Amino acid sequence: MATKPTLVLTWEVKAEPQRVFDALTQSRHLDRYFATKASVDLQVGGRIAFGEGEAGKFLKVAVPRQIVFTYTHSRLGFDTEVDIQLVASFPLGGTRLRLVHKGLDPKQVNADTAQWVELRWKYLAAALTAYLAGDKLAGFDAWKADLSTVYAEKF
Numbered sequence: 001m002a003t004k005p006t007l008v009l010t011w012e013v014k015a016e017p018q019r020v021f022d023a024l025t026q027s028r029h030l031d032r033y034f035a036t037k038a039s040v041d042l043q044v045g046g047r048i049a050f051g052e053g054e055a056g057k058f059l060k061v062a063v064p065r066q067i068v069f070t071y072t073h074s075r076l077g078f079d080t081e082v083d084i085q086l087v088a089s090f091p092l093g094g095t096r097l098r099l100v101h102k103g104l105d106p107k108q109v110n111a112d113t114a115q116w117v118e119l120r121w122k123y124l125a126a127a128l129t130a131y132l133a134g135d136k137l138a139g140f141d142a143w144k145a146d147l148s149t150v151y152a153e154k155f
Helices: 017-025 025-035 109-131 140-144 148-152
Strands: 005-013 047-050 052-060 067-071 082-089 094-102
Touching: 005 109, 017 025, 017 067, 017 082, 017 094, 017 109, 025 109, 052 082, 094 109
Parallel strands: none
Antiparallel strands: 005 094, 047 052, 052 067, 067 082, 082 094
């Protein structure tokens, strides 16, 4: 039985899919706008770690169209699944992203944790959009300083 998605975010950025894919999957980019000490082994079975205690394992890598990985954090205590799809949005010359986070069962995740996860992904959307536009960001420090809600209000 398939797990129903419990969080779906869709947004557009003004950058081609390969550039967006690289920003999502390369440590040097993630460290600039989303995380601290990001670690990425971009291959099926490879690990990804970012933020403070966020980690996962790649289940699918389709450059530059899709990444699927398990996701866990100490707030969750169990693996969930994140699927990020990238589609070129012509004629705008940009990319449409669709992030689906599966496995956030309300029977297993309390409301505060679910809200934290949603804000974290909304922060990713806003921070990635700003980063690709060349805007200066506070990076992961903004998240730690609880500016995540400021970014999240854009989505």
